[in-house]
Amino acid sequence: MPTKVSLSDSGRFNPQHVASIADQTSKFEERLNPLGRILEIEGYHVWCCSPIYGPDGRVHVFYSRWKNEYKFSGWVSACEVAHAVADSPEGPYQDLGVVLKGRGGDAWDSWAIHNPTIQKVGDCYALFYMGSDGSSLDIEQSDLPSLSDEAYEKYYTALVYKKRIGLALADSLDGPWERVGNEPILNVGKSGEWDDAVVSNPSLLQHPNGEYWLYYKGWDWDTGRRFNGNRKYGLAIAKDIAGSYIKQSVNPIVDFSNIGERVQCEDAYTWYENGTEFPFKMILRDMGFFNHEYGLFLESSDGLEWGNPQVAFKDAPSYFDESLPGLERQGRFERPQLLIDSEGKPTHLFCAYQGGKFGTCSGVVLQIS
Numbered sequence: 001m002p003t004k005v006s007l008s009d010s011g012r013f014n015p016q017h018v019a020s021i022a023d024q025t026s027k028f029e030e031r032l033n034p035l036g037r038i039l040e041i042e043g044y045h046v047w048c049c050s051p052i053y054g055p056d057g058r059v060h061v062f063y064s065r066w067k068n069e070y071k072f073s074g075w076v077s078a079c080e081v082a083h084a085v086a087d088s089p090e091g092p093y094q095d096l097g098v099v100l101k102g103r104g105g106d107a108w109d110s111w112a113i114h115n116p117t118i119q120k121v122g123d124c125y126a127l128f129y130m131g132s133d134g135s136s137l138d139i140e141q142s143d144l145p146s147l148s149d150e151a152y153e154k155y156y157t158a159l160v161y162k163k164r165i166g167l168a169l170a171d172s173l174d175g176p177w178e179r180v181g182n183e184p185i186l187n188v189g190k191s192g193e194w195d196d197a198v199v200s201n202p203s204l205l206q207h208p209n210g211e212y213w214l215y216y217k218g219w220d221w222d223t224g225r226r227f228n229g230n231r232k233y234g235l236a237i238a239k240d241i242a243g244s245y246i247k248q249s250v251n252p253i254v255d256f257s258n259i260g261e262r263v264q265c266e267d268a269y270t271w272y273e274n275g276t277e278f279p280f281k282m283i284l285r286d287m288g289f290f291n292h293e294y295g296l297f298l299e300s301s302d303g304l305e306w307g308n309p310q311v312a313f314k315d316a317p318s319y320f321d322e323s324l325p326g327l328e329r330q331g332r333f334e335r336p337q338l339l340i341d342s343e344g345k346p347t348h349l350f351c352a353y354q355g356g357k358f359g360t361c362s363g364v365v366l367q368i369s
Contacts, residue, residue, distance in 0.1 A: 026297040026310035028283070031369045032349060034319035035090040038363040040356045043068055047075060047352040049363035050117045051089065051339040052125075052173070059086050059339065060173050061093065061350070061363070062116040062127060068360060069145040072328070073152065076132050076159045077144055078102075079112040083173070089339055089348040089365050099177050100127070100168055106135040108164055108184055117269070117337060118173075119204050121212075121241045125170050127177060128202040128214070131184070132162045161224070163200040164188070165216060169242070180242045186216060194252050195234055197221045205270040205280070205303065212238045213303060214245050215270050215282070218252070223261070230257050231264040231287060235304070250304055254282075256289055263288035265296060267335050270303075274344060277301070283312040283336050293332040312336070316353055319366060327354045333364065 039046045039061070048064035061084045066074040080101035084093040102111040109131025116129050134141055137155055144152060164184035168177040186202070189195040195218025203215040214236045219229030234251035238244060256263040267285040278299035286294045286309075295312035316333050317324070324330045333351035341347050349366040356362040 024308075024310045026312055028297050028368070029295075029311050029313055032313060032319065033367040033369050035348075035365045035367055037320075037353070037356055038086075038091045038350075038365055039063055039084060039093055039095075040358060040362040041065065041095070042358055045070075045072060045074065045360045046362045047079075048081075048114060048116055048335045048337075049350040049352065050337045051348065051350050052118045052120065053339065053341065054085070054173050059089050060118075061085070062099065062118045063363060064114050064116060066112075071145075072361070073156050074112075074144075075114050076112050076156065076163070077134065078141060079114045081113050081116045081127070081129060083175075089350075089367070091365075096174070099175055100129065100179075102131070102141075103179075106133070107131075107182070108133050108162075109166055110135045111141055111159065113166075115201055115335070117202060117204065119206070121206065123171070124241075125173055126204065126241055127168045127170070128185070128204055129166050129168070130163050130200040130202070131166050132159045132164075134159055134162070161197055163198045165199050165202045165214075167242070185243055186214065186236055186245050186247075189218070189247070191221075194218060194220050194232060195247075197224045197229060201267055203268045203270045203282075205272055207237075207303070208272065208274075210239075212241055212245075213270075214238070215268050217266050217268065227262060229264075230261065231266045232257070233265070233268055233284075253304055254284075254298070254306060260288065265289065269336050269338055271338060271340060271346065272303075272344065273346075278307065280306075282306065283338075285332075285334055285336065295333065295336055313349065313351075313366070316364075320353070320364065322355055325355045325359050327359075330354045338368075 044065045066079040070078040083096040086093040111134040112132045165186040167180045167185040201217035205213040223230040232252035233254035236245035264287040265284045280300040280303040282298040284296045293315035296309040297312035298306040300306045335352045338346040339348040353364045
């Protein structure tokens, strides 16, 4: 069992050094070469593009989408996960349809399925996701588009605080996908714990010791009530891909709150890269360490104690020459995911990005040279 190691207490991390490393760029960032947008779909918002090489040698992407009528906030109220395939990472992609959607009724994931992240595990495929439940609300899902932004706000907030983590398994990338159980694979913590309000943004790392390490974002009700939460990262470990996943006493392992109450992070992707000094790698979206437009790159020798963040990627206009469309969260990448080759090396960075030819959002791909 790991002993307690916290990023905020780590000898490798010193918040007093934040200013001095603000211009520090990682080798990861220096290798990025933009290729273009993917999955621009008329009538839909597209987010969360998680890629994987299939046995056919093609690139399969599992992505979030929701109808434009639900506006951008539909990610938590009406999102589904679809599957697309291409001969190369930059596309063009053939859409193969929906693989997971809200299961309805009073299920914990009744309304929205979001944050897909795909990996091959042994002879099967594991698709982790975030779900939300609107069954207890005093409104039907189909009535949400008719609301004003002001009227919708309370429902949006309620759905955000229903976010939990689930898992579906399949023998083939073409499915069928079967959810693991009728409850979340990972639920919120007990009252007063650091993750007692929300858990989401799952990231699986297959540890060389055979364990399944699930990194996840969480926040508590205390900061949630005061300013919608300080997002931190924890770790849950299982002996079997289907669980059970045991939260570790070291949690949270990525915690920037000692720098400032609202300094935080989200959207982690983790992987193990053999043959390097620090084989455990993590990229995240920055939320105040450098700014709110960059990504963070962290490394670790054990997956528990993480070093000083470097810049994983810069703001989106640093790579793509597009006119910003005037959207609320424009100019930054979110939900970074990696395409990993057969040797365990990342070859391409996939992100979500606002804008595009339909003025909504889509995926983007950057090659890692």
